[in-house]
Amino acid sequence: MAKKVLFCATVDYHFKAFHLPYLNWFKEQGWEVHIAASGNMELPHINGRFDIPIQRSPFKRRNLEAYNQLKLIIDENQYDIVHCHTPMGGVIARLAARGARRNGTKVIYTAHGFHFCKGAPLLNWLVYYPIERMLSHFTDCLITINEEDYALAVYHRFKAKRIEHVHGVGVNTDRYKPIDEIQKRESREVFGYQSSDFLMFYAAEFNENKNQQLLIQALALLKVEAPQAKLLLAGDGPFQEACRELAVKLEVEGSVHFLGHRNDIPALLPLCDVALASSLREGLPVNILEAMACGLPVVASENRGHSELVKDTVNGFVIRNLDSRQFAARLVELYKSDELRKKFGVENIHRVQRYSLAQVGLELSGIYTQYFLGDRDEAEDKYSSAYI
Known part of the structure; x- marks a missing residue:
């Protein structure tokens, strides 16, 4: 009988965005692959799916319904592995799998960025820290994706049987890659930009955390020192209208391009000059990794995820205290120096290799197969011959 794995998250888009290669890896190894999340998006590499009403807010009553449904699913299917993601997906799945663990199911949780961390509000520590520490008792393997979270889990002695660090969710360096100057000029013509434009790119949902207002400010x-600068903002969300209004108020609406939801980021990124990131908190941001793979310098606000990827003055700039003036000053430096942009870009292409889909796949496959094969070398050999 084939071994069975269940991936669980709050919403099914999470699997499409981050985990398709790993669903496929299990499928290639002969596993039966199921997913459980809110939504009915069509996804490849799966044998079964369960649409359960997990809510993002822990205070929604429907989460109790989701818990009951998920517990029944886990108990009936007798999974070998349950791998859960996202804060509420991780909470509900680990609670629902407690009985299954006593019968041999291994429960893995990937923390995509603890809400309690250095500089986080006290309320986050009061609410989220005790929850995660308690749930670590019901976790066979806690996977962290940045060094700060790994050190925090070890220092605070989380009770997961194993605590591992992997380099994010992996960036596809075959899909995200640099283009030469001729290709860049031709691509800009296709998208309606001039070769003289200084294009600054940020892809993120418009919400409070992503903080696009800082970039508009x-x-x-930059209007005087970098008159050809254009800010390209890809994404949708509840804060978009406020950002449009701010651009009008600051008289830069002609230089801010609201691109909406895009499926062509791999084509857009390489034709830009610099990637930006303004969020308040991040685990290990994929948008920066994609920009690094395309050979772009990065200017980012200071937080644990950004600071792990961007070393100030080495492969980009890190801006402290959400300082828009410092942000602007660093952008002027890049605007005026082709040499500096190229230097940072080359360094990013080198650095991003440790976060590649292939490298992360090796790390994850080693974790998965140790439970059943006990041999990390064998795990890596099996992964290298599979999807990637």
């Missing part, structure tokens, strides 16, 4: 300070 910085752009307004």
